[in-house]
Amino acid sequence: MLTACAISQPTIVPLSTESFLFVFDLSTSSLLEYNSNFQIAREIPVNFPCPLTATHAAPSGQYLALELDCVNGPLVQVMxxxxxxxxxxxxxxxxxxxxxxxxxxxxxxxxxxxxxxLMRVVPNGPAGQFPFTEPIYDMDFAPDDRTLVYSFTRGLGLGSTLLAADSAGGRARLLHADADSIITFARWSPDGKQIAFIKMPDTETPFPLGELWVMDADGSRARPLAPADAGHGYAAAWSPDSTRIAFVGRDNPGDAAADRSAGALVSNIYIVEAATAQQLVLSEVEVSRVTRFEGALVESPVWSADGRFLAFSVVALNDTINVWLADLASGAVTLLESRGPACCPGWIRK
Known part of the structure; x- marks a missing residue:
């Protein structure tokens, strides 16, 4: 049920002119672009060969990486x-x-x-192999583009390692290692001072309860912040000013079915205040709840450039998926207008 959040139109608050919101409309198979009043401003028809699962905007604002779930395996396209x-x-x-x-x-x-x-591709340009030999499953570039972090594992039950390297993949150095956990979704803070990541037990359980961690950019002071969903592919997201971290929290941690079935997850969006994240004692970390959906699967949040809004997909009990907005200034959580079921929101910087 979605009774915890009344369905209404978003309060009209001008967005930062630095970004605009987009979502994928499933009923029309099109990408919808929204203006500052959260009204549909442009509609781009798209004919995907397989279901869309996620979108990733390039920092330049010109391109979107589109992740597709195809019968023969995962596929990435570029728009x-x-x-x-x-x-x-x-x-x-x-x-x-x-x-x-x-x-x-x-x-x-x-x-x-x-x-x-590992391949580096420039849209409408050259492609070349990146000089990493480790089995990398996650990476992220620092805001200055000079340093990257990446995670890899040697196999199930062997733990994982998080390293940093220069932008060409050289001068690798260890940041964090855990013999019992998979370290994933390492994400730089926009100011480049910290790195947030998700840890999950290194077992055969596909969707275990994990933890949100943070550490300084040099790997020091690594510490857990809060329980977090793991295994579904939901990365934590830094606010543009590096003061908050939004993440997906699991609301049914005691449900064994949710450990095995992706659709059994019950979740909501939470935020950690970065100032309290400096504390080394977990009980002193300030965590606030952003959404209060009941019995729904709430997916990864994405921030507007001004830090005012979070956009995210919500899968209801009837398997209907829609995009919602959280206004962090007022606390309002509202359904975004679309042509029909919609998913995969993002903000493009202009």
Whole structure:
């Protein structure tokens, strides 16, 4: 049930002119762009070969990486927001999104029959192999584009490692290692001073309860902040001013079915105040609840450039999916207007 949040139109508050909101409308198979009044300003028809699962905006604001769940394996496509053109960097192998750099470089893990490679692709430009030999499953570039962090594991039950390197993949150094956990979704704070990440038990359980962690950029003072959902692919998100971290919290941690079935998750959005995250005692960390959906699956939040709004998808008990907005100034949580069921919101910087 979604009775905890009344369905209404968003309060009209001008957005930062630095960004605009987009969502994917499932009923019309189109990308919807919204103006500052949360009204549909543009509609870009898209013909995807497979269901869309996630979108990732390039820092430049020109491109979107589109993750698709295809029968033969995952596929990444790239959309030019200006023209609506969609291209497929690799058509005959599995491809997984990893990161964008500031130069519109798209980093993909490409896998053909177990032969995994890390590739850097420039939309409508060259593609080349990135010089990493480790089995990397996650990476992120620092705000200055000079440093990247990446995670890898040697296999189930062997733990994982988080390292930093220069932007060309050289001078690697250890930031954090855990013999019993998988470290994933490491994300730089916008000011480049801290790194947030999710830890989950390194077991055969596909969707365990995990933890949100944070550490200084040099790997020091690593500490847990709050329980968090793990295994579904929901990264934590820093606010643009680096003062808050929004994340997906699991509301049914005692439900064993939710450990095994992706659709059994009951979740909501929570925020950690970065100032209290400096505390080394978990009980002193300030965590606030943003949404109060009942019996719903609430997915990863994304921030507007001004830090006023969070947008996120919500899957109801009847499997209907829609995009909602949380106004962090007023506390209002409202359904976003669309043509029909919608998902995969994001903010594009202009």
């Amino acid at each position: 030019d927001i200006h023209t609506g053109e969609v291209t497929t960097p690799f058509t005959d192998v599995d491809s997984h999104f990893l990161a964008w750099d500031l130069g519109n470089g798209l980093y993909l893990r490409v896998d053909a029959l177990g032969n995994a490679r």
